[in-house]
Amino acid sequence: MAEELLSARPKWSWVNLATDVVSPSALAAFLAELGDIPHDTAPNTVAAKSRDFFWYSPILKERLADRVGDVVVTPRSEADVLAVARLCAKHRLPLTARGAGTGNYGQAVPLHGGVVLDMIGMTEIGPVVDGAVRVGPGAKLKDIDKQTRPAGWELRMFPSTYRTATIGGFVAGGSGGVGSINYSGLAERGSILGARVVTLEAEPRVIELRGYAAHCVQHAYGTNGIITELEMPLAPAQPWTEIAVAFGDFMELARFCLAVGRADGIFKKLITAVEWPIPRYFGTLKASLAEGSALGLFMIGTASLVAFDEMVAAFGGDLVYKASEADVAASGAVPIYEYTWNHTTLQLLKREKSVTYLQAAFPDLAAVEAMQREFGAEVSQHLEFTRANGEVVVRALPIVWYTTAERLNEIIAIHEARDCPVFNPHTYLIEDGGMKVTDAAQLAFKRVADPLGLLNPGKMRGWTP
Amino acid sequence: MAEELLSARPKWSWVNLATDVVSPSALAAFLAELGDIPHDTAPNTVAAKSRDFFWYSPILKERLADRVGDVVVTPRSEADVLAVARLCAKHRLPLTARGAGTGNYGQAVPLHGGVVLDMIGMTEIGPVVDGAVRVGPGAKLKDIDKQTRPAGWELRMFPSTYRTATIGGFVAGGSGGVGSINYSGLAERGSILGARVVTLEAEPRVIELRGYAAHCVQHAYGTNGIITELEMPLAPAQPWTEIAVAFGDFMELARFCLAVGRADGIFKKLITAVEWPIPRYFGTLKASLAEGSALGLFMIGTASLVAFDEMVAAFGGDLVYKASEADVAASGAVPIYEYTWNHTTLQLLKREKSVTYLQAAFPDLAAVEAMQREFGAEVSQHLEFTRANGEVVVRALPIVWYTTAERLNEIIAIHEARDCPVFNPHTYLIEDGGMKVTDAAQLAFKRVADPLGLLNPGKMRGWTP
Numbered sequence: 001m002a003e004e005l006l007s008a009r010p011k012w013s014w015v016n017l018a019t020d021v022v023s024p025s026a027l028a029a030f031l032a033e034l035g036d037i038p039h040d041t042a043p044n045t046v047a048a049k050s051r052d053f054f055w056y057s058p059i060l061k062e063r064l065a066d067r068v069g070d071v072v073v074t075p076r077s078e079a080d081v082l083a084v085a086r087l088c089a090k091h092r093l094p095l096t097a098r099g100a101g102t103g104n105y106g107q108a109v110p111l112h113g114g115v116v117l118d119m120i121g122m123t124e125i126g127p128v129v130d131g132a133v134r135v136g137p138g139a140k141l142k143d144i145d146k147q148t149r150p151a152g153w154e155l156r157m158f159p160s161t162y163r164t165a166t167i168g169g170f171v172a173g174g175s176g177g178v179g180s181i182n183y184s185g186l187a188e189r190g191s192i193l194g195a196r197v198v199t200l201e202a203e204p205r206v207i208e209l210r211g212y213a214a215h216c217v218q219h220a221y222g223t224n225g226i227i228t229e230l231e232m233p234l235a236p237a238q239p240w241t242e243i244a245v246a247f248g249d250f251m252e253l254a255r256f257c258l259a260v261g262r263a264d265g266i267f268k269k270l271i272t273a274v275e276w277p278i279p280r281y282f283g284t285l286k287a288s289l290a291e292g293s294a295l296g297l298f299m300i301g302t303a304s305l306v307a308f309d310e311m312v313a314a315f316g317g318d319l320v321y322k323a324s325e326a327d328v329a330a331s332g333a334v335p336i337y338e339y340t341w342n343h344t345t346l347q348l349l350k351r352e353k354s355v356t357y358l359q360a361a362f363p364d365l366a367a368v369e370a371m372q373r374e375f376g377a378e379v380s381q382h383l384e385f386t387r388a389n390g391e392v393v394v395r396a397l398p399i400v401w402y403t404t405a406e407r408l409n410e411i412i413a414i415h416e417a418r419d420c421p422v423f424n425p426h427t428y429l430i431e432d433g434g435m436k437v438t439d440a441a442q443l444a445f446k447r448v449a450d451p452l453g454l455l456n457p458g459k460m461r462g463w464t465p
Numbered sequence: 466m467a468e469e470l471l472s473a474r475p476k477w478s479w480v481n482l483a484t485d486v487v488s489p490s491a492l493a494a495f496l497a498e499l500g501d502i503p504h505d506t507a508p509n510t511v512a513a514k515s516r517d518f519f520w521y522s523p524i525l526k527e528r529l530a531d532r533v534g535d536v537v538v539t540p541r542s543e544a545d546v547l548a549v550a551r552l553c554a555k556h557r558l559p560l561t562a563r564g565a566g567t568g569n570y571g572q573a574v575p576l577h578g579g580v581v582l583d584m585i586g587m588t589e590i591g592p593v594v595d596g597a598v599r600v601g602p603g604a605k606l607k608d609i610d611k612q613t614r615p616a617g618w619e620l621r622m623f624p625s626t627y628r629t630a631t632i633g634g635f636v637a638g639g640s641g642g643v644g645s646i647n648y649s650g651l652a653e654r655g656s657i658l659g660a661r662v663v664t665l666e667a668e669p670r671v672i673e674l675r676g677y678a679a680h681c682v683q684h685a686y687g688t689n690g691i692i693t694e695l696e697m698p699l700a701p702a703q704p705w706t707e708i709a710v711a712f713g714d715f716m717e718l719a720r721f722c723l724a725v726g727r728a729d730g731i732f733k734k735l736i737t738a739v740e741w742p743i744p745r746y747f748g749t750l751k752a753s754l755a756e757g758s759a760l761g762l763f764m765i766g767t768a769s770l771v772a773f774d775e776m777v778a779a780f781g782g783d784l785v786y787k788a789s790e791a792d793v794a795a796s797g798a799v800p801i802y803e804y805t806w807n808h809t810t811l812q813l814l815k816r817e818k819s820v821t822y823l824q825a826a827f828p829d830l831a832a833v834e835a836m837q838r839e840f841g842a843e844v845s846q847h848l849e850f851t852r853a854n855g856e857v858v859v860r861a862l863p864i865v866w867y868t869t870a871e872r873l874n875e876i877i878a879i880h881e882a883r884d885c886p887v888f889n890p891h892t893y894l895i896e897d898g899g900m901k902v903t904d905a906a907q908l909a910f911k912r913v914a915d916p917l918g919l920l921n922p923g924k925m926r927g928w929t930p
Contacts, residue, residue, distance in 0.1 A: 130768055131703055131704065132768050182729070188728070188729050188730035189728055189730050189775070189776070190728065190769050191730045193768070193771055193772075210771065211771040211772060211775050212772065233769065237701060262854050262855025264647070264649035264852045265649060265654050265656045302596055303658070304655050306655075306676040311654070387729045389729070390857045
């Protein structure tokens with residue numbers, strides 16, 4: 001049945017991907033049957049929609065630059081998705097679903113051509129019911145908040161690409177971000193309430209996943225089903241204030257951040273610490289900073305400002321920026337979260353071509369200090385404090401002043417040797433990014449939802465037909 | 466000046482308190498100058514208003530039963546409070562402020578007679594501003610929520626006496642309760658935003674305490690100022706569902722509770738575990754319970770019910786009760802929190818005269834198991850899970866099947882020898898209940914606000930004139 005395609009299955013190496021090309025006749029047949037479902041084969045459009053922000057990684061940049069699909073299809077509804085899935089099964093075309101393409105790991109890059117399914121048209125946002133909202137995968141995160149906030153609710157967490165990212169792309173590839181200091185990551189039980197998923201089969205089905213079962217499509221890059229609706233739990237909304245605090249010493253800032261994270265009486269949504277020279281690249285935020293400063297970036301509940309300010313004073317920090325989220329929005333200023341998480345890296349990449357980054361977990365602040373000593377200026381520390389298993393933990397996206405792939409791998413190895421696991425952002429394979437092993441539930445669901453192995457092929461190492 | 470009073474100062478012993486009596490002439494002069502400020506000297510009224518729920522403790526019951534004030538004064542305003550404070554200073558009368566008298570440690574019991582200042586008339590509740598509310602000390606906790614919830618906010622934490630307790634009494638004597646699994650206790654930085662406090666001096670002043678400074682009147686039993694207004698931070702409100710889950714094994718329930726506490730993706734407000742026979746005393750809740758069952762009591766955010774139910778199933782619990790907070794209120798059923806915290810003890814005291822309780826902190830669940838083995842049926846385990854310093858911790862109010870004071874002290878000593886600190890609920894001295902040492906800020910503020918030592922005299926061990 002799918003023999004010819006399966007024989008062309010990627011061999012999970014960095015090379016010979018280019019041997020997998022879609023047959024022109026299959027593509028032509030697909031297009032002929034697509035009917036009125038919006039699509040585009042213009043090379044520029046297809047190339048643009050075959051990319052994401054993988055270029056943060058010099059390694060992915062080299063490996064993925066030439067990967068493009070053959071056609072961009074933009075479904076308007078679940079019915080369109082079902083129709084496209086049926087045609088892909090019929091003509092044995094790979095299908096790679098994408099949101100806004102704001103991910104960094106090639107999630108949205110079709111390794112083997114075929115259909116790029118642009119979910120940007122499915123933007124429905126339902127009413128808030130029992131603190132949850134059902135949304136189309138193409139709904140932008142900021143638009144969800146805009147619609148739910150008048151009802152008193154907001155998204156629990158979002159990536160720094162909040163203003164452009166879609167909920168489908170975030171769930172399919174993301175892990176957490178702003179808000180994870182309260183609710184941990186997307187993988188946490190309760191962070192996704194349900195998902196509707198279209199299978200890729202001769203007769204595609206819609207599968208409703210409820211509760212923890214819905215997590216099997218989370219961080220699966222669209223390899224095991226096409227998400228057509230998500231039910232997301234919300235948090236009761238509250239006004240947030242964006243704050244930056246400067247410290248002379250980075251480790252003192254880090255201790256302050258940990259204390260704020262552990263201060264159960266203080267509402268917070270974001271706790272970020274960066275060492276010099278990172279804040280030198282922070283637009284207007286750098287104006288009032290002394291050379292060499294470490295900078296903490298925070299979103300604090302407005303009701304907790306008095307307590308927070310007292311902590312700043314107790315730790316000897318210097319408050320250099322404070323603005324309510326509402327004022328930031330009204331003024332058009334850059335929201336503070338666009339200096340955090342992977343936007344930190346972006347701020348540097350705008351001016352420095354030689355930087356890249358890692359994603360790491362530090363067991364404690366002593367490990368941060370050890371890595372600081374180990375690498376000096378070669379690695380600029382960038383910490384993100386989140387919650388995991390009920391505790392505040394230290395995550396990091398350190399900036400690496402890049403020389404060679406070999407040295408980058410050495411830096412990773414040194415981290416791991418010191419009990420600082422690295423979630424490698426320089427791979428497009430799901431497993432290699434963080435989990436190291438294939439998620440059994442993800443794989444099992446792929447056998448159900450994608451028996452032909454056509455969904456975003458080449459991204460899940462554990463898949464064999 | 467105050468020599469005669471100071472010479473009569475209590476000697477911090479359980480005995481000779483009865484020697485401290487208010488002179489009839491001073492009282493008469495006070496009453497003559499009180500004007501139209503409402504007051505009552507009827508012995509029954511004064512006796513009733515000189516009590517709180519200290520009788521949970523057989524030791525306090527014996528020690529405090531005969532302690533009464535001389536007059537109950539019910540101020541209508543801060544101006545009334547200032548006038549009463551001035552008269553107490555002038556006539557050297559002790560003043561003991563009280564809320565609803567729902568505390569358990571004799572906080573509201575005047576050890577040396579004098580004025581009982583009943584704050585129940587000062588019930589003002591302001592609008593929600595920036596997630597906080599200014600309230601009179603006599604405002605009932607339930608009334609605050611009733612007024613703030615339409616604006617989308619609710620109290621962060623409350624004791625199990627929520628339906629009758631006042632905010633002033635809670636702040637002056639309480640430590641935490643329902644909600645502490647999110648926000649820790651009242652002592653936590655950020656849990657109180659401000660307080661207005663009237664001093665007891667010849668010319669009483671109003672002192673505005675802001676931020677952490679306001680904490681010096683928290684858990685001070687009204688010994689260092691008369692609270693006339695509080696600014697309390699709120700939490701964004703959300704619908705809660707009340708749930709009871711039965712387990713065959715208490716330690717398995719305890720592990721489940723800890724896991725729920727650490728589940729960052731699940732909204733919770735209450736996590737309580739009690740072992741058999743405690744649930745036998747739980748009214749309608751006991752109906753569906755098998756003999757010997759351990760019972761978990763929870764308030765879970767409605768948006769998290771799916772995830773919670775999945776955890777119950779994973780741990781092998783048996784869901785025996787589930788009702789939305791709104792349905793409970795509408796039906797007039799007993800809210801689930803009235804089976805938790807110190808209401809657990811009350812449920813038993815309604816039918817068993819020989820029980821009392823402790824308050825303890827367990828370093829981990831192994832310690833719970835050790836105490837369970839140590840005491841068997843003599844101590845029935847009752848755990849309350851809260852947050853402290855950013856982590857989920859195990860607090861306890863174990864039921865003690867009381868024999869003698871000596872044995873009770875032995876039980877306390879055994880706990881402490883095994884690293885389970887006991888916050889002794891069988892003392893009316895602030896320090897002996899939990900802190901062990903006098904809070905320096907509390908004492909320093911008492912020197913400012915109560916130089917004559919007339920505020921609730923006899924409760925702060927560290928006070929010397």
